[in-house]
């Protein structure tokens with residue numbers, strides 16, 4: 001597989017290089033030089049999830065890694081199901097939260113961790129990543145205990161749920177966590193700065209596990225096919241897919257699936273009040289406002305770093321940008337939707353509720369909506385309990401983490417401090 005740097009198209013790398021480097025020169029994102037397409041998507045949809053995922057990822061990676069390696073990566077990483085569950089009239093939720101850390105990020109992080117440890121060999125690596133919530137847990141879990149890989153996770157202090165914090169800040173071992181006094185965008189800026197620091201990069205074998213890493217995005221393509229495969233055959237050409245979006249990695253993966261031939265009528269980019277993208281789709285104006293805190297905190301991102309890939313995909317496929325519908329959902333609308341879903345017998349959480357609300361406003365005629373269930377409701381227990389007047393039991397994975405002490409360090413949003421922290425061994 002060949003990829004090029006979107007900022008410097010003459011910089012070309014293999015999958016292995018792209019996975020190890022994360023970003024290209026000038027923080028450019030890597031993007032595939034060629035987009036594979038399936039001739040017979042219907043046959044693919046008949047396969048089971050794991051076999052189909054091997055076929056999908058082989059289309060990208062078999063030339064470089066060999067099909068057997070791709071197959072063992074997939075079988076190792078995708079060990080849990082993603083059921084499509086009826087949530088209301090005309091709407092299904094693709095539940096992506098049945099993995100070890102109860103969020104969709106398990107798919108990408110587990111695949112990335114296994115790919116990296118296969119590709120890195122004896123080289124020592126430091127994974128540096130910023131999280132607005134669930135990435136941290138998924139990355140920490142996926143890499144915990146891997147030899148030769150040190151993980152440092154930055155997160156905005158006080159802006160993720162206490163339970164989320166417990167899930168990745170209590171492991172110890174090769175996982176170090178840092179509460180940064182700032183927003184998620186500040187954390188992300190620090191990570192980007194570290195990646196521009198060539199000396200540091202060399203010294204500690206810096207790598208990122210953020211959704212900028214192409215391995216994560218490729219893994220996420222697979223569950224979009226699964227969503228359509230689980231729809232009744234008669235509805236497969238009528239699907240509108242709503243993606244609760246923050247950094248837009250998930251939407252990028254959905255568009256990659258479409259470019260491989262998956263029949264999706266339309267994608268909806270659903271955001272909370274951090275609505276840079278919906279405003280941009282409406283006005284053609286890219287204007288980043290200060291990040292505001294919401295209940296759907298994993299989507300509190302106002303400068304989404306995957307957006308250039310979305311535009312590149314549209315260009316490569318000659319899709320007008322209007323292929324993507326933008327929807328910004330207010331806090332109040334999100335709360336009402338969560339309650340409405342619950343009244344219809346479906347228990348959700350704020351992120352998925354935003355995508356569901358976007359579908360409710362958008363579906364027409366015989367269209368059928370699929371919204372992505374990106375996190376388990378219990379991960380957002382405070383909101384869910386309050387809005388639905390419940391006392392949700394904690395799933396086992398959360399209950400165990402909840403009683404462990406936090407092991408995080410604290411830091412100002414200051415690059416020099418981060419640099420010496422990274423250079424200092426544990």
Ligand SMILES: *Cc1c(COP(=O)(O)O)cnc(C)c1O
Pocket residue numbers: 103105133134135211244245246247248249250251298299351374375
């Ligand atoms: C990360 C996350 C999102 C946003 O996904 P992106 O790929 O960054 O757009 C949405 N919901 C939840 C629960 C998340 O953890």
